[in-house]
Amino acid sequence: NAGVTQTPKFQVLKTGQSMTLQCAQDMNHNSMYWYRQDPGMGLRLIYYSASEGTTDKGEVPNGYNVSRLNKREFSLRLESAAPSQTSVYFCASKKDPGLVKETQYFGPGTRLLVL
């Protein structure tokens, strides 16, 4: 099993450009998450999907959109990138969204630089 995979690993964008970060999991998990990690701020939840067909805003959703394409895939889109969106983005998944003890499994991250 590959676990949680993310593409690309690294991306440089100019202000105003758009891009989609891809995430896929092969663990048959129901819930998926997008976080951003910034120095001194820990991990902050952007959007999440409790199950296929549903998405909800997290702590910092402004400037982002998501699509839960199917059970395996959850993408994050930046429509018009801004320098404030320079960050490391992590996707995570969990089998049972209602069971808080269940571990969230994280992908390796996408490092995004917006110039």
Add this chain to the structure above:
Amino acid sequence: QQQVKQSPQSLIVQKGGISIINCAYENTAFDYFPWYQQFPGKGPALLIAIRPDVSEKKEGRFTISFNKSAKQFSLHIMDSQPGDSATYFCAASMDTGFQKLVFGTGTRLLVSP
């Protein structure tokens, strides 16, 4: 009320020493407290977790101490090794329905040989 405050921001410990990282929370509804370990260039991975019905949980060299009345919990790494050098995040969540993890700001630990 949703914040989890973590300290210190960085920590240097000699090999064989004890590393201690502290977290504090305000929301008394939190009842699940995991710690995540992150190596450079990797995603976080669950290290150990505790529920508030116990005051301590130990897994190998890693121990969580929990003080419900003070709303504080801490990670102790005994006999710290250079391989423990990583960033550690505490987190908290409520155990009802679909709950999201609230993360601390992270502690960068360096264990010197």
